[in-house]
Amino acid sequence: MSELVGVKLQDLFFKEGVARVFGKGGKERLVPVGRRAIGEVSMYVEQVRPALDRGKGRGFLFLNARGTPLSRVGAWGIIKANARRAGLAKRVTPHTLRHTFATHLLEGGADLRAVQEMLGHVDLATTQLYTHIDRDYLQTVHRSYHPRA
Numbered sequence: 001m002s003e004l005v006g007v008k009l010q011d012l013f014f015k016e017g018v019a020r021v022f023g024k025g026g027k028e029r030l031v032p033v034g035r036r037a038i039g040e041v042s043m044y045v046e047q048v049r050p051a052l053d054r055g056k057g058r059g060f061l062f063l064n065a066r067g068t069p070l071s072r073v074g075a076w077g078i079i080k081a082n083a084r085r086a087g088l089a090k091r092v093t094p095h096t097l098r099h100t101f102a103t104h105l106l107e108g109g110a111d112l113r114a115v116q117e118m119l120g121h122v123d124l125a126t127t128q129l130y131t132h133i134d135r136d137y138l139q140t141v142h143r144s145y146h147p148r149a
Helices: 035-052 070-085 094-107 110-117 125-128 136-147
Strands: 017-024 028-032
Touching: 035 070, 070 094, 094 110, 110 125
Parallel strands: none
Antiparallel strands: 017 028
8 A cells, every 4th residue: 555655646657557666665666557547547647636736745646635645544445435335345455456456467367477576576475375366267277278188
């Protein structure tokens, strides 16, 4: 969550579809952002953010109603409210979002090392634990793609 609320306007590269984020220890990495999200963030930057910014935004992307940078707690509140509004019965946390992001990438065929980089993990084993994949899915992929399955 700290990475999200720490994004500054200068960290967005709309044309390239990436955002620069800073993880633990200030480690910098580029994370791809989907077309739909880029479109929504672009609209927010052009139409919503200027109305919120009262000179106290300090260049941060996400601002609260007072025009100051959105806090981790504020972002967490937005996630919870949207999960409720969507009718989700399970508890949704920032960790849930990271896990879902990684799992969808891997299920879609993404390289484990690429996912490791996007999550900012130093050790590949951390990514493997973090992104547990359904055994049935693995069996399906094996049957579909392995020549001797």
